[in-house]
Amino acid sequence: MRNLKRKNAMVGWSFIAIASIMICVFYFYPMIQALLLSFQSGTGANLSFVGLENYARLFKDPTFLTTVKNTVIYLMVQVPAMILLAMFLSVLLNNKSLKYRGFFRTAIFLPAVTSLVAYSVIFKYLFAQDGIINQMLMKVSLIAEPIQWLTDPFWAKVTIILAITWRWTGYNMIFYLSALQNIDESIYEAAKIDGATPIQTFFKITVPMLKPIILFTSITSTIGTLQLFDEVMNITAGGPANATMTISQYIYNLSFKYTPDFGYAATVSYAIVIMIVIFSIIQFKVAGDKK
Numbered sequence: 001m002r003n004l005k006r007k008n009a010m011v012g013w014s015f016i017a018i019a020s021i022m023i024c025v026f027y028f029y030p031m032i033q034a035l036l037l038s039f040q041s042g043t044g045a046n047l048s049f050v051g052l053e054n055y056a057r058l059f060k061d062p063t064f065l066t067t068v069k070n071t072v073i074y075l076m077v078q079v080p081a082m083i084l085l086a087m088f089l090s091v092l093l094n095n096k097s098l099k100y101r102g103f104f105r106t107a108i109f110l111p112a113v114t115s116l117v118a119y120s121v122i123f124k125y126l127f128a129q130d131g132i133i134n135q136m137l138m139k140v141s142l143i144a145e146p147i148q149w150l151t152d153p154f155w156a157k158v159t160i161i162l163a164i165t166w167r168w169t170g171y172n173m174i175f176y177l178s179a180l181q182n183i184d185e186s187i188y189e190a191a192k193i194d195g196a197t198p199i200q201t202f203f204k205i206t207v208p209m210l211k212p213i214i215l216f217t218s219i220t221s222t223i224g225t226l227q228l229f230d231e232v233m234n235i236t237a238g239g240p241a242n243a244t245m246t247i248s249q250y251i252y253n254l255s256f257k258y259t260p261d262f263g264y265a266a267t268v269s270y271a272i273v274i275m276i277v278i279f280s281i282i283q284f285k286v287a288g289d290k291k
Helices: 002-037 053-058 062-093 101-113 116-126 132-139 153-180 185-193 198-209 211-226 230-235 247-257 262-287
Strands: 040-043 046-049
Touching: 002 262, 040 053, 040 262, 053 262, 062 101, 062 153, 062 211, 062 247, 062 262, 101 153, 116 132, 116 153, 116 230, 153 211, 153 230, 185 198, 198 211, 211 262, 230 247, 247 262
Parallel strands: none
Antiparallel strands: 040 046
16 A cells, blocks of 8 residues: 555656756746846856845936836836726626627737737837827827827837737736636626616626636736836837836846846846735735735
């Protein structure tokens, strides 16, 4: 009996051994190396240990502070708007009386599987000074002259937020749809018998039942926004004058565009890790999740 248990344990470990080794090699080892690298500084491969000097440099680096401000603006505006829109669409498309639900679900989800580079380039052309968006707005007399979507600091941020929202709303909507379909219909029927209005039903039943999914999508969207790179790189290239540059793009510039400073780039990357931890803790506290 003991030999059988040992054999079963060995079989079990053999199944997870390869995956565990791969995770350690490709995830944990690079993380540790990046942490060690963040305590070094120098040009290219000529690195020397500098202790906490790189971390002290963060608070004096105007470019880094600008990228943090830009990224936090994206986070505070785009994530709540996207989650609310995803929740609204999921409730709408969960209605069994709605025709062509499958078509609408697919159409809204499709942006999530498009190429990041391809859709970013399309947005760049759509929001160009002579692009379709300006032409349409001028044709319906909403604006008198073209909006500088890509060259004005404010409108460039708006363009980035619109692009991110367009791509990821459908992705989050799928999570809400799956959660809604697991809510027992008898709960809604009981609420209807008790005279609850659709708005009361939404806030008293739907939202509380979706709380775990709301927390999950909030955290994953926060992580994704703090790591935002492709859209900014391809639509505005961080301009004008760093007005749209994100922390991830700054890491790229430090590593490959400017004189290579891999030690400081690793420090900035760990700043993202710290921000993710802080925002995640805040979201858990706001959600009241003690686990």
